[in-house]
Amino acid sequence: MFSNSLRLPSRLLSKLKVSRGLCSVPAPVFEDSGDFLRLSSNGVRVFDLLEDNDIPAVRRLYNMLLKQCTVSKRLTQGRIVHGHVVKSLFCYNLVMHNTLLNMYAKCGSLEEARKVFDQMPERDFVTWTTLISGYSQHGRPCDALLLFNQMLRHGFSPNEFTLSSVVKAAAAEPRGCCGHQLHGFCLKCGFDLNVHVGSSLLDLYTRYGLMDDAQLVFDALESRNDVSWNALIAGYARRCGTEKALELFQGMLREGFRPSHFSYSSLFGACSSTGFLEQGKWVHAYMIKSGEKLVAFAGNTLLDMYAKSGNIHDARKIFDRLTKRDVVSWNSLLTAYAQHGFGREAVCWFEEMRKTGILPNEISFLSVLTACSHSGLLDEGWHYFELMKKDGLVPKAWHYVTIVDLLGRAGAFDRALRFIREMPIEPTAAIWKALLNACRMHKNMELGAYAAERVFELDPDDPGPHVILYNIYASGGRWNDAARVRNKMKKSGVKKEPACSWVEIENAIHMFVANDECHPQREEIGRKWEEVYTKIKELGYVPDTSHVVVHVDQQEREVNLQHHSEKIALAFALLNTPPGSTIHIKKNIRVCGDCHSAIKLASKAVEREIIVRDTNRFHHFKDGSCSCRDYW
Template sequence: MKKLGPFLFSSTSIHSKSPTYLFPLIFSQFSTATPLSSLAESDDSSDSEPCDLSLAIIEPRNLLSKSNSSTQGLHVLDLMDRGSIPVDAETYSRLLKRCTQLGKLKEGKSIHAHILNSKLKSDIFLRNSIINMYAKCGSLCDAKKSFDEMLLRDMVSWTVLITGFAQNDQSAEAVGCFLEMHRSGLKPNQFTFASVFKACGALSSSELGKQVHGFSVKSGCDFNVYVSSSIVDMYTRNGEMGGAHKVFDEMTERNEVCWNALIAGYARKGEGENSLEQFLKMQRAGFEPTHFTYSSVFSGCASIGALEQGKWVHAHMVKFGCRVIAFVANTLMDMYAKSGSIEDAMKVFDRLQKPDVVSWNSILTGLAQHGLGKEAVIKFEEMLKKGIKPNEISFLCVLSACSHAGLINEGWRYFELMREKEKYGIEPKMEHYVSIVDLFGRAGMLDQAERFIKSMPIEPNAAIWGALLGACRMHGNMELGKLAAECVFELDPHDSGPHVLLSNIYAAAGKWGEAARVRKLMKESGVKKEPACSWVEIENSVHMFVANDDTHPQKEDIFKMLDKLGVKLKEAGYVPDTNYVLLYVDKQEREMKLQYHSEKIALAFALLNTPPGATIRIKKNIRVCGDCHNAIKLASKIVEREIIVRDTNRFHHFRDGSCTCGDYW
């Protein structure tokens, strides 16, 4: 009886003429085993047939056991060299498959070298498996080298390489490889097209994608559900939702992938309503949502701040037993934070067993958006103590939090920390420099902000000068604001924001002629300002308002509520700040203008249409004005409600006469 190793076992004698089709079977009933090396030896001193392990049964977990003696590195390869295991394609295939599954690049290279020294070195099936192994292990250089060394290539060879490039973010190489394949005369199959469409989507090349789409139609592969799903995804990633919908509507067969692609496409474009609509249609069509579905819908809800819908989708996920895994939790946190409920975002984070760096970044971003700078710093320090290595996004989040909370020293310390080579050695990007300019600018340290810009190792862009311009508007520095504005005009002449800021700086300083000149320049240049508006959502309906809005069906009740609230505000000590009316009119008219700002109209409407004590959520497309901030702060105490206002910069939580921003925003 032969001694049997830890992963080869047989209770019968093994003969060289035994059929090899039993070789891949897994046999694990036997638990007592002896070293593998003794397989080729016999404990019985009597004459016996030589041991041929062609029928040996190898447990997959032991296929890549290390060698103790040879340079090959794997025990199985040693046995093949000794003749104890047959050198055949099936054996090599199993070994390569195991390396691919486990991402074992070093072991895969050993097997590759062994194949090159065997009689099977030209076997096209094995050579394709080698390319696939290298690609799945992330070694595209080795995959391409192996491909180039092949004397004979088939459609699978090309497809495996194209797929490898596409899945490893080398989309240009994937498309180039596809063109070479076409020139070689080989016809692509559905897997080839699916990978090429993925690459076209990643390249955001609409024209190229359309050409490949046309080629797939000529090849007759466009009706394949996997190809069609890839085409839908490609169009959505190029922002062409019309083209994506056309392909989707023409599909005779659909799967979860094409639904997910459509839902994710709308979410990426910030069209949360359409994303939710497709989510509902998907279920009515009989398809169950996947983790990817929920993640995309949460992103869609986050883009429009749809808290109630987001909560409903969260409840739906829990009801149907879909476990909250890391990447879904990250989008769920983002949804709650961007929809105004940082408390719910914190609850999701606290329930994560092993939050990764993306999870930490998500909660840091949320805290920064809600002006909870000190809490963000505490969370960041906790992240460092737990051994989670921050990346460039982590530092950007904490810098933004420090900027919004006026934490000058902490912000500068983190900026220095990220650049320390012995610590993290992260080279700051433009966004980090913008955060530092914003940090100094908000604090009124305009000279220091200007010196910082001049000391930057990279050329400042429009965002840098825009941050300085915003700070100049905030603190009334006309000369520096003019300089910053001129730089922005040169770098980004079509952005209306800097023109408006400069005009407002002049108007606030009483330079009405200069303000008019900037407005005239905007008109002549074709630069259009987006009208300021505020909106609230009541029972799944969005109600939008602009300043002096008299178009709403409830306009009479709204204006009565505004007058009533105005009286109570003045009784509580509110004094209209007419500095925020940048028009050349008298004081009385300025006060009237302030009373009918869009966020105040939205507040009055919400007070009329929500139950007493309910939280009011208002969104605004530009920065909330200082006068409205003061008025809403007092109103929260008068009406005994929490009022949450989201503008382009952050969230303001008004409670009992105060704001979480501490009047620093």
């Protein structure tokens, strides 16, 4: 009947190895027909082994098949093997059940894993560890910690495998706050110096902001590997410790460890969030030199880094060079175009993405919607909002915010209000902030005051809306109302965040605040701005004093305005960069309206391209106009 079957003596079976590489794992072969079991792996068949009556070999084969399913995450095939294991009860043993449990856990089917666990006639510490790690790896830290508790109560001792999973779970569960206790427990068990346990411990400490504790764990490790280095680098990267992260990166290189996508991804993210573009470029150069391919994980962060530092063209280049693109790559590109106000490009690339067969997710839609609202593409934005629902995605609060923004910016206030009334969620502070901002653009005082009141109810501590309402009143000449807003701020203790701007020149970041009196180059900077000021006045610049939130007379207002941090930063950059080069300025809050008009004209007067990043977008100033077309 099975004359074609290849009969292999069972001693050969021990030579079969499951490859751990993700792609090189062969799929188990299933020839399940009738009552006969012909499951095979690499040519060895269960049937043949059964004929040999070689039960240990059958067990080994089942284990191997399950392992293949686990590594290649083939849940469906794993279930079939499970069925066979159940049928041949005579070859049951604990190891095989642990393997089975692990197959379900690693494939992310934790309900099935739990069922296997609950029905197991006997369990050992590996059984518990397997399920704990399953929960820990699949975003269910609470279940992992709960199970760990039960494991201890049942009298099982955890090993280093258990503890690294448990610590990982604790790091993901901030309510737990059991970091130090767990560390003590690991120490008591004698596993605190193990690389795996130690790496997750130091990761936990960095997530709680306890950097010194993390460093201590790192220094005490009995051996280091790339993972422990990466955990520490990522920790500093997350907490804006870019210099320290870069220092660690060099330490890693000095000690001969090869950086991986984990290291690069963390470093690019760190450089991006703290504006260390030059250092980021250096790391990028190192990555190229070491022959590392540009794969999605590190590449996406790199793309984001260039985009966030204002270099949209470099960001695009990275996208083109990615060896493989995932949803995040596309989203990062869309986000980049959205933030730079390139609405048309974002829409084009969104369409391209759909054509390529990549399924847009919530973030893709959020990006394309943001792009539409920033560019005034009202119909397109509305179209994508509808499309999103048709695609079966449920819009979240931020999607609603973007639509309010879209309608509000376009001046469609009736539609915006109706939309807010009819949407299925309670309006959040962000919804009213979006409407308030639209009222500022269109100088709609009545609705602006109403929206501001709603914001004050929902988020009373944010100084931004107070300042916007002040500006709405001031620009309409209603100084009494403006003064009332200012007094309200004073009374409730809401402080306007001090504005600052900064520029990165040759590896150094130069920061400026308004009326900066202590900068070494302040006189030169002052003279430079005078020079620019004279030129832009000739081009028609009229100071707009409604942006000064202090109570002083007109003369003083005009003087004040010229000392805004973005103007000082621009003058400084003009002094310290080669003629004709692009100037990048960053700001911690929205660009002031007056500075926006001044910089527009300055870009023409000094013949420079000037890119300013504020809290929510980029402005590309060139030849007297801005990429936002004053639509911001």
